[in-house]
Each structure stands twice: as structure tokens, then as C-alpha cells.
Amino acid sequence: MTTESGPGNGRSDPSLSVIISERRQLTDLGYRLLGSLADAEDAVRETYARWYAMPREDQDAVASPGTWLTTVLSRICLDLLDSARARRASYVGEWIPEPLPQQAEWSAAPPGGTGTDPADRVTLDESVSMAFLVVLDAMTPAERVAFVLHDLFRFSFAEVAEIVGPTPAACQELASAARHRIRNSRASTAPKAQQADIVREFRQVWLAKDIDGLIALLDPDAMVTTDSGGLATAADRPVEGGEQIARACVELAERAPLTIVERTVNGQPGLVSRHAGTTVAVLAFDIAGGRIKHIWAILNPEKLRSWTPN
Numbered sequence: 001m002t003t004e005s006g007p008g009n010g011r012s013d014p015s016l017s018v019i020i021s022e023r024r025q026l027t028d029l030g031y032r033l034l035g036s037l038a039d040a041e042d043a044v045r046e047t048y049a050r051w052y053a054m055p056r057e058d059q060d061a062v063a064s065p066g067t068w069l070t071t072v073l074s075r076i077c078l079d080l081l082d083s084a085r086a087r088r089a090s091y092v093g094e095w096i097p098e099p100l101p102q103q104a105e106w107s108a109a110p111p112g113g114t115g116t117d118p119a120d121r122v123t124l125d126e127s128v129s130m131a132f133l134v135v136l137d138a139m140t141p142a143e144r145v146a147f148v149l150h151d152l153f154r155f156s157f158a159e160v161a162e163i164v165g166p167t168p169a170a171c172q173e174l175a176s177a178a179r180h181r182i183r184n185s186r187a188s189t190a191p192k193a194q195q196a197d198i199v200r201e202f203r204q205v206w207l208a209k210d211i212d213g214l215i216a217l218l219d220p221d222a223m224v225t226t227d228s229g230g231l232a233t234a235a236d237r238p239v240e241g242g243e244q245i246a247r248a249c250v251e252l253a254e255r256a257p258l259t260i261v262e263r264t265v266n267g268q269p270g271l272v273s274r275h276a277g278t279t280v281a282v283l284a285f286d287i288a289g290g291r292i293k294h295i296w297a298i299l300n301p302e303k304l305r306s307w308t309p310n
Contacts, residue, residue: 033077047076051068149163218242223238223293268285270285
């Protein structure tokens, strides 16, 4: 049995299922490279568009379509990462990677999207924790692509060099520099069960407006980074210091009733704030040594489309 290779082209393509089956891995890779599901999906669509733009004889000549698709996607993402630096110079406030819910809570897709299609979901493991993505985002585009392709997706440095250039040895140095960044930025992460307990207690003392309880859970040098994109009310710069964060949390709770629920954020325990059934904030945590080191609060509604329940 054959399948149409593309809309309206009238050609049969027995390998179409193989091509489409790569979509999950391509989305996985794109999200890790870009930190944005919307951008990753755009990059995946562009990758498929380039595949179907090739003459059939050129498609047939590709020994490994999956490798071809991954290579093209990686090059697209590398170009996007280069241009993203310029775009973020005009971004209002801090930029935080787009948070993702666990698959059981994946909501209806935005217009034109396919958010409930399992192929569009990203595998949620430690390589997409918010803390890890933030470190990836601090790398140069070449470091990020070399590290993700080699260390996370097991590409050889010879294969990485075809994308990043100029040589396998240079790509090995890029990946090594990326690993060094990760080692220097990450303390020993608490077990997930302990993280969940601390996040749960943080929610309880926050709702109780217990400033001493909040201070006890926060590292003295803790930080809160907020991403609103200028589309929601948020602090202009990160809030630093456990006591300062605790007081800011209590002030927020006193200004308006909070509806806060425990949810998985990028595969890790987190919190979600809702108003009238709409998600208005997603909080991701970095926890080590029994205390909260960093909180990332995403308020930009464009990054929360996957979080509003059906």
C-alpha cells in the first residue's frame, strides 16, 4: 500500500510513513535547540517543506532520510539561533524558554496547530528542565548545536561538523566548552520527590502568607526571573535574595486572591497560577541542598498557550 507523498502532487511514496515518523525526534531536537515549541514546530515544517521541494529522484537518492531531515533541521535552528540574539535585544524584560506541561495535560492546539497530536509532543526528561534549558540558552549557537547533537542525540563529531563546521575537532571543542558551562552552572540537583515536597510546601506557605515559612524554603541568594515579554505586569529585573523574594510573594498574595496548583513543568515539579480558567503564570524551580535556588516565572501569554485547560 502506498501513500500520497504530498498534497496534490499525485505521486505515490511508500516511504512517507518513515519520513513522518521522524517528526517526534525532530520536534524534540528543535525544542532543545531553540527553547520554543512554536519556533521548533516552524523549523520542522520548513524542514519537511524542503524535503518535498526536492525532485523525487533526489529524495530516492538520500540513503538515510532521517539523517537528512535532522541535518537540515539543525542548520535551520543554527540560523534561527544566530538571528534570535538580535531579536532578543528588543525583547521586553528577561527571556525564558517556553514552558511545557506534561503530556496528560497537553491542551488544545492554538489556531493552525496540532498540539494534541502525539507527534508534536516533546519528550520531557532532564534535558528539557528549565534550569538546563537556561544554561543552553547562555551558550553560543555553535556550542549549543554541537553539544545537543553529540551529547543528547548521539551524533558523531564528523556528522556535527557537516552542520556546524569547520572540523570534527573544532566541534569537539565546542561541545567540551558547553559541558564546562553546564558543570559550572549546576549544583547537585535534588531528587524529584524532594523537589515535589519543597514545591508543595512553598505553595502552602505562600497561600498562607507565611513570610518566615517562605524564607526557610528559599536559599539566601535565591533569585526570581520573570518573563512577560511586555504583555503582562512583571518585575523589570530579577528579584534577588530569599527575604526579598518572600516579601514580594506575600505582597502579591495580599493584592489579589491566588489560584495556584501543582503541575509538572518541563518534567519537573512546578506551579501554575490561573485566573478565570486561564493560565496566567507558570513557575519552574531549581532546587538544591534542600532549598529553592531559582524560580523562573513565565507570564508571557504567547508562551502559555499549551497551559489553558480544554
